[in-house]
Amino acid sequence: MNRFNPKYMKLRVLQMFLLVCMTSFLMVSCTKLDLTPTNDLIADNVYTSVSGYKQSLAKVYGAFALTGNASVGQPDIPTEIIKDEGNSDFLRLYWNLQELTTDEAVWSWQSDAGIQGLHEMSWSSTNSIINGLYYRSYFQITLCNDFINQSSDDNLSKRGITGADANEVRKFRAEARFIRAFQYSVLMDLYGNVPMVTEQTQIGGKDLPMQMQRKDLFNYVESELKAIEPELATAKSNEYGRADQAADWALLSRIYLNAEVYTGTPRYTDAITYCNKITGAGYALHNNYRELTIADNQLNKDEFILTINYDGTSTQNYGGTTYLMHGPAGVPAEVSGSSGTWGGLRITQQFVNLFADKTGATDSRAQFYMSGQNLEVNDLYTSTDGYSSTKYRNKTRSGGPAPHQDVAKDFSDIDFPLFRLGEIYLTYAESVLRGGTGGSLATALGYVNQLRTRAYNGSTAGNISSSALTTDFILDERGRELWYEAFRRTDLIRYGKFTSANYLWAWKGGTKNGAAVNGRFSLFPLPPTDLSANPNLRQNPGY
Template identity: 35%
Template sequence: MRLRYIIGLMLFSLMVIASCTKVDEEVYDKYPADDFYGSPEGADVALAGVYAKIAGNWGGVGYAGADNGWYDLNVMSTDEQVIPHRNTGDWQLDFARLFLHEWLPTDLIINNTWNWLYSSIFSANLAVEQLESSDANIEKIAEAKVLRAFFYYLLMDDFGNVPFYTENNVTVDQLPQISREQLYDFVVEELKKNIPHLPTTKGGAFYGRFNRWAGYALLAKVYLNSEVYIGVPQYEQTIATIEKLEEGGFSLHPGGASDTNPLGFSYYELFGDVLPEDETILAMYATANIVSRNILTVRSLSGPHAQALFGYSGWNGTIVPSAFYAMYQDQDVRKAQFKLGPQPGGVEYTLEVNNLDNPGADPFAGVRNMKFYPVDPMDGGGASNDFPIFRYADFILMKAESLVRLGREGEAKSLVDAIRQRAGLQPLTTNPTLEDVYKERGLELNWEGHRRQDMIRFGTFLDSNKFRGASQEFRKLYPIPTSALDANPNLVQNPGY
């Protein structure tokens, strides 16, 4: 039995134990709760309930497991992907509305993301309480607190001023709303206090868990975006934190030609089964129909194309806008992920999509993406590719960006060149500009959940495109859902909504 199945069955078992009330009552009759959560096994049960929130599944639950949730909110509002409504009547309008920057506080995907994040914070608060009250190992308590900071970071990034609580003894209508600046301070301090207590173990039991290196990765992300969050740049701190991360011994995974990878390059091993430890810092674990799933390829390919390749029908959904596709040079190994023109199954994808919502796109219009080439077990509901939340290439480019912003372009060149050369491109002929770094981030990290944040930081998120004019400033934040405002009179809506 392969490692991923062992991990999956262990996580699934822990989730069942953590969520089954009858089991809890029967165990605690003989084994007091404090003693249980103070044991290594009990501490892992408490944490498994929180990690299950990252994996998620249907109904907009999870980081990148299925559709209508956080992942879609943060990629389909950008220039890298969208699901158009089809002129055959297929697909809801929510995805096109995200791309057109026409979302509303009542929209499903916004509501799902909000509910998932606050459900996750509730679970993290519960884990912290269980572990602290049982005098659990400080590493386990620190892990729970870093997980909570991760969810608050995602809330801060998407919504700005949000409800805040660290104990589950407050009703929804009493939760106080704090400013983005206050939440930024909490997240930074929580990470700085707890990261040193996290273990340095890589892989094994810590595949897909916050170890010290994943903690530093999260803190570096917060620092990189601090000018957006609080109006104060923290690029020196970003570099210093990434240099602590580098002590974990990460490196770029080989990217050259491969006879065994279905897309032809070992680069795509970064998006397959168990993700390679040389570059992966934090992964979201997935085994379809057991723990989460990865729908990204099956959602993109048309029915007959996927049927010809995998034996099940694709959803004919997500496309790559032509302007984004045009950024890739032919010799770039990262261009192999895209499918355009005639395909198996008698399908031919055309480059241009001329309408997103009314009447919508032609059935086979738009470039398709197979970056996450499906791995077993897989079916028409998704595949078992793990998802890279943090990988080292991202942080190489973050360091390069910070250096350029500090006027140290010469130090950034070798970093950008390393990413380019892994992709089969020539080094830059001059020191990198911010535009060079921005472009390389788009080429390297597409479909991995970072594009909205990057576009806001580089000042391109509001720019006009083929389908809409320039957006207003308030679109840099999502609205607090109407349902949350109805439930809590303390909340004030974000400006513009």
């Protein structure tokens, strides 16, 4: 198995780059070094071969899954986040903002930095999780910017890298540009108008980064993804865990689905166009839903388009899928395949009630732990209030131990699907229902029923008719199919149900039965430290 494992490469030159290049207000990329490292790992020694570039690319990917020294040079990441190292993992931060703010998740430990106020939708601009994700995204953008600069055609020529080797590095460069575009799509979705930094940003210049308006940022992400498409590996041809053209198409389809939120202009036809590219590239639904989020899910190359790779021995931290494995309250160690539960994550009754049969005997996507757990979340911070999740299990499909299980069973071997075919089917169906062209209602219905047939373990008993296929049905089906995969906040915003009274869940707005909140909570605030350091920035309205 050729699995791209983005271990934290011990290249001190990149740490030096970061120490030199980070400013106290924002992480921007460097285009030249003012200092020469005392060791011999300077750029011209590291970037001398394809293998050297690939090692550095692994560090770019590794920033998705790793913490620790990956935080070097990030002086503005909140100190309480740095003290709790697992909270500085990109996925845990991102997941918390996408899920804990919705009906899908609550967390028991109100003393955890940044937790109190997330589910209640009463956060402020000093929330450490909100600020932590912002800086974590820019940290990975910084790594991308440096790699893009180091792999420029000019630098390749200077270093004597030509021909097929140069072409291979150009593919690496396109992957770094993809990751940068992905992180800007995250910032666009969660924060709206944010500073723009690229490989062209100079350190020590007189100009501070300018704030890019959300609509312009959408155009930038779109243009980047289209520009790199021919440079990426063809669909399904790259190493597992690395971006290819299908990942590019998947991100385009995702931003087009939400384009009306970002720009005011719907782009559903474009979403269908890129869904069609993916469905024509040979992907298929994996035959068992419950194998999508287990320890040997790297075998699911039929459905997975791009993953964040986790390894129980090489990517040890308390974020990522370790958090999703350990976090659910009450789940016994023998069920989760871990050393035991943290007693944290639970689910509101409103979300659980999307499933008619909560046991999972009918719809296998209902993976709830109910023993000792109450359905109703009567108290937001009581660990037995709310069913919990068994979706992320650190076991193989045969029930055996994780392939790279650490001895203590503290860390997860479960890869996280950033993009998979199930999302694409639902994006296609919703885009058709919202008036996009280039697709058909018959195909949309077929895709939805394929998902439901899989969920019902091969039975068509759960299939729906064309009259039942509505946009509201799609929102509920996205909940059932994609829950705990970091979609829910974005979906609820697209449907006008996130902050409004159109849909209420337990403790939304800080009340037991739920309440509408101010519309400003559809965007997270920018960190005050950036605002005070950069007069070009303006805070989001209401903060």
